[in-house]
Amino acid sequence: MSARRHLRPLRPLLALALVGSLTLSGCSLWGGSSKPQPLQLGPMEPVLAVRQAWSNPIGAVGGLPLQVHVQGTQLTLASASGTVAALDARTGADVWRTQLGTPLTAGIGSDGRHAAVVSANNELIVLDQGREAWRQPLTAQSYTAPLVAGARVFVLTADRTLAAYDAASGQRLWRQQRQGEPLVLRESGLLTAVGDTLVTGVSGRLVGINPDNGTVRWESLIATSRGTNDVERLVELVEPVSRVGNSLCARAFQAGVGCVHLGQGNTVWSDKASGATGVAGDEQQLFGTESNGLVQAWRRNDGSRTWSYNQLQYRKLTAPLLLGRSVVVGDDAGWVHLLSAQDGQPLNRFATDGSGIAATPVQAGETLVVVTRKGAVYGFRPD
Template sequence: MTQCPAVLRRAWRGAGALALSALLLACSSTSGRPDPAPLPPDPKLLGLRQAWSVEIGKVAFPLVVQAVGNTVGVASAAGQVSLLDARTGETLWQIAVGTSLNAGVGHDGRVAAMVTTENELVVLQEGRELWRQRLGAPSYTAPLVAGGRVFVLGADRSVSAYDGQSGRRLWNQTRSGEALVLRQPGVLTAVGDTLVAGLSGRLVGMNPLNGSSRWEVPITTPRGTNDVERLVDLVAGVARQGSVLCTRAFQAALGCVDATRGALLWSKPAAGASGLSGDATLVYGVEFDGTVVAWRRSDGERAWSMNQLRYRRLGSPLLLGPALVVGDDEGRLHFLARQDGALQARIETDGSPIVATPVMAGSTLVVVTRDGRVLGLRPE
């Protein structure tokens, strides 16, 4: 492997409590990575301008930026949480939660939720703290705020639901799995009246009222002789079209599932660690070596691949109209043609890595860098 998340977590049960110890993933070091080829000239086929910029502080945790209408939630690693108006960059409200963060920011436009490094679920509304609850295990996945509830995916492969206003825990479902889990966001989303979570290499559809399982679909199954080789957690960044979800299993496979029927449509081997994007015909992703790939949504066969950005440590892509945008670890945004991957344009930010998958909020592309710069970009 030429790329990988830096840290995994080993989990086990003993004496009625959950313990965690860190384990470094055995993968290639930066010094052993091949040098990327020089970038081709910027063809400047797409015109974008910076509409606004906001500083939020260093982002050294797996931030997930969610857009609800024209509203986006962002946070610094130190726990400064903001809700922004993507049209202007104006801060709608801001609050410090008092400790550093592991996961966030999930929100529905009004209520925002995050998980601290102290394993506390903190829920905010209109710039004030509603409540906080201690969790039984860490979480690296942004909580899902939906239907007046807050849902949490734990590193012990538990899924819990809390009342959004009171913080009362409504239910908790826990299952055993492989010994390792990724220290990066997993899959937690809703399709209609079904809560969908990634547990090991499986997508699980749950009743959000009580946590009971409605269906389970394996994207892949663990293989190998040791815990690292058997790691198959599903990673955040789901390419959704209607009730069909396409998702990636870390370093193993990607597949599409009909969440209405709980049926696997297809699964294909793939070697990547980041999430997917897509439309009605194609699913897009980045492999470990930085090759950008488009797979046919109908059957999972490759439609095209592009290797001009290999070894540049790319993040998860975002489909943006006629282009696919992907950030790298030197603060660049690369815009590729959706039909064949040809380079369309390139934008420089502040030189620090793009830390979260870019999102569209209304007509604004919102991008966050590790040094804490939030940018709003619009077509010229």
């Protein structure tokens, strides 16, 4: 298995110097030449009944670092080939659907009206109620879904440039660049809004930014660089994050998990962890999946570990979704697993199309939504 899938160097003009990319859960992360085999799932007696309510294809997602955006009962999502669609989560029916005619590398951000993606040609593309409104060239590739908020579109590119655009006109409002590590993940980085602050990740730090002009308001450390080469020193923050009140918790790729206090801008706790996907949580607990398939829970206030579940090892899990009393994760074989948030015990599992779950599961109203790599979008509800 290649170790060259999910990293991209920041020297795009030096084609001969391309380092390639690191597979998030590949063989090289565990050592040795043979891939560890997933544990057999065994029989399952559902504790929580779930039924499939609908399905609707979007088109193959493949390796696109897709984020499914939820606005009320509306889903906005995209395929790798450039199909962008909004679906009604209650029925699965299209609200609108557009083919942009170009492959995508990042998506999708939306405020319910404007939707934004990034093309393989390094263009920021914005749609207004399903119709393409404008395109703007970017300084570098981007793998992070744009953030659409406050009538603006914010974009984080692989060269650590953060820029803001007017959502209606496409005019660039400001641009700032931060120095980081020489490699970045080919995965969605951290870009979110917290009140009147834009929050992003830079080399293991959460950074709070004034959305009006791009100036830094505060920084908090989640994890520090380690190792002796570029790959081992990589400390990128990844989506999704968990926010409850003034507590914001995040994952640093293969390095650690931690929480910061937004009002004070300081780190409350951090814990070493080897996961590659983001976190979910509530007032009491924080949940994450490690690269070896361990599902881990931490106490939110101090970072102490409360439970772990090891029966999904080596199944290449998605980031978790906290749904009621369940922690929901998808795996690379297309299974969706529901675990108890209280103690990690299995509550149910169900299959999709076998191609693997492509994005973090999301909740839209009363519907649990998952997307597969083949591009099937499924809606599930309690039975």
